[in-house]
Amino acid sequence: MFCMSQAKFLDLLNELEYVNGLHGSSRITSREVLAMNLYILSHNESIRSTCERFQHSTEIISRHFSIRLEALEKLSCSVIKPIDAEFSNAKKAAYIGRCGPTTQNVVAVCDFNMCFTFIMAGWEGSAHDSRIFKFATHNRCNNFLMPPPGKYYVVDAGYPMQRGFLKQFPDTKYHIPDFERGSLRGRQETFNKRHSSLRGVIERSFGVRKKRWVILRDMPAYSFKKQIKIVIATMALHNYISRHPTREDPKFNICDAEITYIPEEAYEYRIGQSLVETEENGFSQEARDGEGAEEMIHLREKITDALMD
Numbered sequence: 001m002f003c004m005s006q007a008k009f010l011d012l013l014n015e016l017e018y019v020n021g022l023h024g025s026s027r028i029t030s031r032e033v034l035a036m037n038l039y040i041l042s043h044n045e046s047i048r049s050t051c052e053r054f055q056h057s058t059e060i061i062s063r064h065f066s067i068r069l070e071a072l073e074k075l076s077c078s079v080i081k082p083i084d085a086e087f088s089n090a091k092k093a094a095y096i097g098r099c100g101p102t103t104q105n106v107v108a109v110c111d112f113n114m115c116f117t118f119i120m121a122g123w124e125g126s127a128h129d130s131r132i133f134k135f136a137t138h139n140r141c142n143n144f145l146m147p148p149p150g151k152y153y154v155v156d157a158g159y160p161m162q163r164g165f166l167k168q169f170p171d172t173k174y175h176i177p178d179f180e181r182g183s184l185r186g187r188q189e190t191f192n193k194r195h196s197s198l199r200g201v202i203e204r205s206f207g208v209r210k211k212r213w214v215i216l217r218d219m220p221a222y223s224f225k226k227q228i229k230i231v232i233a234t235m236a237l238h239n240y241i242s243r244h245p246t247r248e249d250p251k252f253n254i255c256d257a258e259i260t261y262i263p264e265e266a267y268e269y270r271i272g273q274s275l276v277e278t279e280e281n282g283f284s285q286e287a288r289d290g291e292g293a294e295e296m297i298h299l300r301e302k303i304t305d306a307l308m309d
Contacts, residue, residue, distance in 0.1 A: 163292025
């Protein structure tokens with residue numbers, strides 16, 4: 001019912017109580033408060049339906065849902081970050097999508113354990129990837145962790161080629177389905193196929209998260225500020241479940257068993273594809289290169305040569 005095991009639920013409850021200030025009231029326990037929030041997030045249940053299930057008034061359910069989202073948002077500060085900072089293990093109305101509903105851009109980084117290590121939510125759906133990238137990486141208040149020397153993020157075409165960020169060769173096949181329809185042709189496609197295979201972990205991470213928390217696939221008409229909190233809260237829960245000592249989890253197990261598996265939910269609402277790949281929007285196909293671009297281009301060539309050898 002709550003998309004996590006009993007052990008994870010109790011440990012999460014304990015952490016939210018003693019670290020993030022989760023508490024109940026004379027009418028409702030903190031355990032029930034957490035259960036209600038997970039019930040809404042995992043099944044996209046309405047406030048009225050949750051009232052019926054837990055036998056509390058709409059005022060109590062609505063108030064505690066908002067308060068507990070804030071507690072989960074606080075939790076995100078401790079769980080949405082790298083475990084290893086050394087990387088030893090990257091004209092429409094602003095918020096209205098093509099189909100009418102409100103949309104937002106989410107900048108996320110994940111590691112190869114499918115845990116999110118950075119999240120910035122709330123940018124308008126029509127914003128260009130490179131513009132959001134610049135804001136995320138250049139503003140210290142965002143706490144974006146730049147790669148140490150010799151390390152880099154694997155990014156898609158919407159981001160600039162610059163020191164610490166490695167993207168594919170332009171103007172050639174990139175997505176895995178494209179390669180499945182035909183054989184590799186040359187060194188650039190060979191590199192792009194490997195690059196795409198590595199970058200697929202972000203699509204898998206989003207897919208598992210959206211598969212678990214149904215509210216993300218059909219967001220109710222909450223205020224936009226609350227929608228941002230829901231995005232961050234579900235990422236915090238995603239990481240908490242993944243990093244729990246009892247890693248055993250059906251949805252993660254599927255991905256662990258088949259490294260090429262990507263949940264179909266990952267492809268909803270353009271997840272895993274940059275804006276420049278999907279819309280005729282007037283932007284150039286390639287984001288402008290930044291400082292250290294030549295260094296990364298040289299590295300890309302060196303990796304490609306090694307793959308061909």
